[in-house]
Amino acid sequence: MALVQTTHGAMDESLLEKKEGTFEDDNEITTWVEYWLGSELVHRSAHVTLKKNVLTEGITQMIS
Amino acid sequence: MANTQAMCTSFKGELLTATHNFGASPTRAGSTADTFKAALYLASATINASTTAYSATNEVTGTNYTAGGATVTNATAPATSGTTAYWTPSASITYTNVTLSTAFDTMLMYNSTQSNKAVAVYTFGSQTITAGTFTLTMPTNDATTGLLRLA
Numbered sequence: 001m002a003l004v005q006t007t008h009g010a011m012d013e014s015l016l017e018k019k020e021g022t023f024e025d026d027n028e029i030t031t032w033v034e035y036w037l038g039s040e041l042v043h044r045s046a047h048v049t050l051k052k053n054v055l056t057e058g059i060t061q062m063i064s
Numbered sequence: 065m066a067n068t069q070a071m072c073t074s075f076k077g078e079l080l081t082a083t084h085n086f087g088a089s090p091t092r093a094g095s096t097a098d099t100f101k102a103a104l105y106l107a108s109a110t111i112n113a114s115t116t117a118y119s120a121t122n123e124v125t126g127t128n129y130t131a132g133g134a135t136v137t138n139a140t141a142p143a144t145s146g147t148t149a150y151w152t153p154s155a156s157i158t159y160t161n162v163t164l165s166t167a168f169d170t171m172l173m174y175n176s177t178q179s180n181k182a183v184a185v186y187t188f189g190s191q192t193i194t195a196g197t198f199t200l201t202m203p204t205n206d207a208t209t210g211l212l213r214l215a
Contacts, residue, residue, distance in 0.1 A: 005161060005195050006195050007163070007194060007195045023189055025189075027187070027188065028189060030189055030191075032191075034194075041194055042194065042195065043194055044192060044195075045196030045199075046193060046198055047198075048188045048199065048200050048201065049203070050186055050188065050200060050201070050203055050211070051209075053203060053209060053210055053211050053212065053213055054184040054186070054211070054213065055213045055214075055215055056213070056214050056215070
């Protein structure tokens with residue numbers, strides 16, 4: 001029996017509807033999972049992997 | 065042989081360890097790494113390159129989220145490769161069992177040791193979390209994908 005943390009406390013996963021998704025673009029890969037109790041969203045987690053970093057270019061100026 | 069104008073790679077790496085100080089202040093004391101934190105901001109916020117320090121304005125709020133965000137794990141020293149200096153947190157940044165009902169899309173990394181001064185802003189697709197976990201997984205720590213790069 002797998003338990004899922006929800007807005008109603010820990011619940012048996014078998015009582016819930018599970019929805020999963022993935023999103024990817026140039027900036028990130030994101031996966032998410034939702035658990036629904038009827039029409040009520042009771043759990044949503046997301047995991048984002050950052051693909052774009054922050055880049056600063058060091059520039060030296062010509063001496064004139 | 066020929067001379068080539070460049071910013072020295074060693075200098076870039078030393079910027080990440082506060083070796084150089086071109087001004088009279090601030091001066092650095094001690095030899096331990098600073099503590100860096102990661103705060104989440106609402107999609108309606110304006111966090112960008114002009115942000116100078118952490119602020120609670122438009123930061124996410126919700127169950128089990130502490131204002132100021134999560135501490136960034138820093139177990140790997142900055143490094144250089146080729147002409148690039150880089151650094152990446154050594155673990156994912158995780159917010160566990162939180163409920164964040166208002167859409168958020170930004171993480172501000174800042175230096176909590178140095179008056180919460182801003183370091184970098186990272187954006188991602190808008191998210192909400194319900195009694196769940198939000199994880200930011202770090203890229204590979206190298207000169208191409210490291211989270212902070214000075215090239």
